[in-house]
Amino acid sequence: MGVRLELSDDLVTLTRAVCDVPSVSGDEGALADAVAAALGGVGHLEVLRDGDAVVARTQLGRATRVVVAGHLDTVPITGNLPTRLLDQDGEAVLWGRGTVDMKAGVAVLLSLAARLDAPSSDVTWVFYDHEEVAADLSGLQRLVEHHPDWLAGDFAVLGEPTAGGLEGGCNGTLRALVRLHGVAAHSARPWTGLNAVHLAGEVLRRLEAYEPATVSVDGLDFRESLHAVLISGGTATNVIPDECVVTVNYRFAPSRSVADASQHVREVFAGHDVEVVDAAGGARPGLDHPAARRFADAVLAVTGGAPSAKLGWTDVARFAELGIPAVNFGPGDPLLAHTADERCPVRQIEQVHAALRAWLTA
Amino acid sequence: MGVRLELSDDLVTLTRAVCDVPSVSGDEGALADAVAAALGGVGHLEVLRDGDAVVARTQLGRATRVVVAGHLDTVPITGNLPTRLLDQDGEAVLWGRGTVDMKAGVAVLLSLAARLDAPSSDVTWVFYDHEEVAADLSGLQRLVEHHPDWLAGDFAVLGEPTAGGLEGGCNGTLRALVRLHGVAAHSARPWTGLNAVHLAGEVLRRLEAYEPATVSVDGLDFRESLHAVLISGGTATNVIPDECVVTVNYRFAPSRSVADASQHVREVFAGHDVEVVDAAGGARPGLDHPAARRFADAVLAVTGGAPSAKLGWTDVARFAELGIPAVNFGPGDPLLAHTADERCPVRQIEQVHAALRAWLTA
Numbered sequence: 001m002g003v004r005l006e007l008s009d010d011l012v013t014l015t016r017a018v019c020d021v022p023s024v025s026g027d028e029g030a031l032a033d034a035v036a037a038a039l040g041g042v043g044h045l046e047v048l049r050d051g052d053a054v055v056a057r058t059q060l061g062r063a064t065r066v067v068v069a070g071h072l073d074t075v076p077i078t079g080n081l082p083t084r085l086l087d088q089d090g091e092a093v094l095w096g097r098g099t100v101d102m103k104a105g106v107a108v109l110l111s112l113a114a115r116l117d118a119p120s121s122d123v124t125w126v127f128y129d130h131e132e133v134a135a136d137l138s139g140l141q142r143l144v145e146h147h148p149d150w151l152a153g154d155f156a157v158l159g160e161p162t163a164g165g166l167e168g169g170c171n172g173t174l175r176a177l178v179r180l181h182g183v184a185a186h187s188a189r190p191w192t193g194l195n196a197v198h199l200a201g202e203v204l205r206r207l208e209a210y211e212p213a214t215v216s217v218d219g220l221d222f223r224e225s226l227h228a229v230l231i232s233g234g235t236a237t238n239v240i241p242d243e244c245v246v247t248v249n250y251r252f253a254p255s256r257s258v259a260d261a262s263q264h265v266r267e268v269f270a271g272h273d274v275e276v277v278d279a280a281g282g283a284r285p286g287l288d289h290p291a292a293r294r295f296a297d298a299v300l301a302v303t304g305g306a307p308s309a310k311l312g313w314t315d316v317a318r319f320a321e322l323g324i325p326a327v328n329f330g331p332g333d334p335l336l337a338h339t340a341d342e343r344c345p346v347r348q349i350e351q352v353h354a355a356l357r358a359w360l361t362a
Numbered sequence: 363m364g365v366r367l368e369l370s371d372d373l374v375t376l377t378r379a380v381c382d383v384p385s386v387s388g389d390e391g392a393l394a395d396a397v398a399a400a401l402g403g404v405g406h407l408e409v410l411r412d413g414d415a416v417v418a419r420t421q422l423g424r425a426t427r428v429v430v431a432g433h434l435d436t437v438p439i440t441g442n443l444p445t446r447l448l449d450q451d452g453e454a455v456l457w458g459r460g461t462v463d464m465k466a467g468v469a470v471l472l473s474l475a476a477r478l479d480a481p482s483s484d485v486t487w488v489f490y491d492h493e494e495v496a497a498d499l500s501g502l503q504r505l506v507e508h509h510p511d512w513l514a515g516d517f518a519v520l521g522e523p524t525a526g527g528l529e530g531g532c533n534g535t536l537r538a539l540v541r542l543h544g545v546a547a548h549s550a551r552p553w554t555g556l557n558a559v560h561l562a563g564e565v566l567r568r569l570e571a572y573e574p575a576t577v578s579v580d581g582l583d584f585r586e587s588l589h590a591v592l593i594s595g596g597t598a599t600n601v602i603p604d605e606c607v608v609t610v611n612y613r614f615a616p617s618r619s620v621a622d623a624s625q626h627v628r629e630v631f632a633g634h635d636v637e638v639v640d641a642a643g644g645a646r647p648g649l650d651h652p653a654a655r656r657f658a659d660a661v662l663a664v665t666g667g668a669p670s671a672k673l674g675w676t677d678v679a680r681f682a683e684l685g686i687p688a689v690n691f692g693p694g695d696p697l698l699a700h701t702a703d704e705r706c707p708v709r710q711i712e713q714v715h716a717a718l719r720a721w722l723t724a
Contacts, residue, residue: 171550175599187611188533188674190589192697197590197608201570204563227552228559229603230596237537237591237609237640246559247599249549278599312550335554 003030005038007114011349012094015107016083019098025073025137028052028129032072035127038110044117045125048150052129053139055150056113058122064291065122067151067324068356069315070106070159071131071139074098078340086343095343100332101132104344105159108331108353112360119360124153131315135280140315144322155291156319157356160310161332164303164348164355166296167310168220168285168327170317174250174261175278178203178269180233184242193240197233200244204228206268207248215253218285220309222253226268251311254282254320283317285309286325298359299329303351329356365392367400369476373711374456377469378445381460387435387499390414390491394434397489400472406479407487410512414491415501417512418475420484426653427484429515429686430718431502431677432468432522433493436460440702448705457705462694463494466706467521470693470715474722481722486515493677497642502677506684517653518681519718522672523694526665526710526717528658529672530582530647530689532679536612536623537640540565540631542595546604555602559595562606566590568630569610577615580647582671584615588630613673616644616682645679647671648687660721661691665713691717 003021007014023031032052039047045056052072057065074097083096094104106127113125128139135141143150160167180200185193212224226248233244248269252261258279266274286292287307296307310316310328319326331348365383369376385393394414401409407418414434419427436459445458456466468489475487490501497503505512542562547555574586588610595606610631614623620641628636648654649669658669672678672690681688693710 186674187589187591188613190587195589197593198566198570200593201563201566204560204566208560208563225552227549227557227602228596229549229599229601231559231562231606232594234592234609237611239591240589241591244593247596249599251550312548335551
């Protein structure tokens with residue numbers, strides 16, 4: 001007997017219901033079943049399914065089609081479920097795993113999917129699995145490979161948390177290993193060896209001295225960064241280490257290709273052994289595209305503010321690869337994503353709902 | 363049915379027999395049994411035992427008593443047993459685990475213990491377990507605690523490998539953790555955190571700039587050193603590390619106390635979180651002591667050369683704590699200790715045997 005979602009519930013009730021069905025990556029089945037069942041009862045939608053991804057679309061013959069997407073999975077629960085509705089300085093706040101990343105967004109999408117039977121563009125609503133884990137498990141990438149036609153569209157919105165602001169594109173991300181090679185020796189006679197950990201001092205010095213660029217792309221400022229995320233060296237407390245490995249993460253503007261970014265990292269660490277082990281290109285904001293322009297005008301009329309650049313990598317990059325301009329727009333402060341204290345103001349959920357509704361009915 | 367050692371065998375045969383009984387730390391029983399049985403058959407010795415430590419002593423009523431000691435255990439075997447007798451550029455060399463550290467020395471001691479029925483000083487021969495592992499397991503320390511009288515003497519010689527040279531005293535050794543504290547953040551927005559691995563750059567810089575002292579103690583030069591032996595930081599490739607730990611090893615001259623050495627390390631890393639986790643003081647060479655002087659004169663008359671400082675920590679420091687001057691003197695190049703290619707020239711074994719014999723019969 002599965003969980004039942006009532007899509008006509010108010011946003012607070014629906015968000016809590018979605019959050020309170022645990023769906024840590026790999027365990028999205030129960031929530032995907034509930035989503036598919038609820039959407040299956042909506043007359044104006046055709047519902048499709050692949051694994052734990054659910055796609056629901058209108059077929060109204062509109063001139064344009066937009067894709068509105070969100071992932072169903074969360075990072076692991078850390079004592080932060082079930083959800084709680086809190087009063088924080090007079091403001092109603094939903095607390096618990098997924099309230100930010102990104103089940104409040106999912107609830108907004110579900111509510112709109114059920115209500116909007118005559119949107120101004122045809123809409124494809126996409127709910128997918130395995131976003132919070134390794135790229136090769138991605139439910140969205142699986143849809144790209146199995147059913148590229150399900151994702152066809154002129155413009156895409158990803159409901160990732162942006163604190164209710166409009167964030168265009170995303171930075172790319174690259175991971176590289178910088179390996180220092182020394183010569184082992186007994187630590188009572190270190191001068192007979194070469195200390196690889198001491199050699200890493202030069203790598204850390206370059207990281208400290210590094211001045212990251214802020215790159216303007218299509219009118220948005222993408223702030224780059226280059227940081228060590230892991231370091232390890234040494235095997236025993238009486239041995240001079242013969243190897244030290246510094247793992248660096250480079251976040252780069254979408255105007256750079258992965259090849260350019262790799263070359264840049266090699267140049268920063270010139271003279272050292274550098275291996276790029278993982279990279280994903282970013283996505284240009286595409287706000288000069290007419291469909292994106294229309295989206296920005298419609299939602300900013302509701303929310304106020306101005307578009308900014310998305311700094312974390314998101315699945316807008318997959319839409320960019322498909323040639324579909326895409327933006328991030330959702331409730332929840334991205335700085336609270338993945339934290340034990342994940343929480344989202346109810347007002348943001350309602351505002352995102354109102355803005356998307358205004359756009360889709362304009 | 364245990365292994366049988368023939369103490370009247372030539373040194374090569376006896377060394378090979380001792381090496382070919384595996385006795386990795388914790389597994390010294392078979393060798394200790396064989397040593398106790400062989401020494402038990404020597405009329406002029408009283409044999410005592412505590413666990414896998416065996417003590418054999420003369421009771422001749424001499425004016426002085428010397429302690430001659432060696433450990434029975436080795437580091438793990440890495441395909442380097444049984445021993446082989448090789449010809450290396452015309453020189454006979456014994457190859458295999460323990461030939462350096464320190465079963466050739468043990469064989470020399472066993473051979474002398476059996477033969478010298480009228481030494482010029484009373485002699486206490488000590489063979490002990492658990493030298494190559496954590497200090498709290500040390501068989502010699504156990505004897506200090508259970509039977510301090512068994513170790514009484516005016517002077518001690520430790521048969522640790524010195525390549526047949528006379529090495530006085532030993533450096534102390536200290537291990538400290540230098541912990542850098544940062545603030546975790548998502549690596550897409552590193553400026554919202556503080557990177558603890560980058561902070562470690564300053565620690566490595568101080569290690570690179572560190573100019574180790576060479577300290578003359580009782581006429582011998584003790585070369586000091588301060589090196590990172592381990593480094594670790596970071597938890598995931600998309601998180602700015604909030605902690606980095608550098609483990610440093612300080613080898614310090616025996617003129618410094620552990621307290622002085624700890625203070626020095628704290629000063630080198632002033633401003634950082636430093637925790638001393640392990641320390642053992644060194645031992646002054648004590649070559650100004652009359653008994654040590656007599657030893658040096660006797661053995662250098664056979665070997666030539668001059669005394670030098672022992673840089674690795676050895677159990678001479680335990681004798682120093684008991685107030686007994688002690689030196690290191692044994693066959694085998696210490697740089698080959700613990701290596702898979704451990705090997706010792708037969709000539710060194712014979713020369714150490716001749717030198718100790720000359721000393722004990724002078």
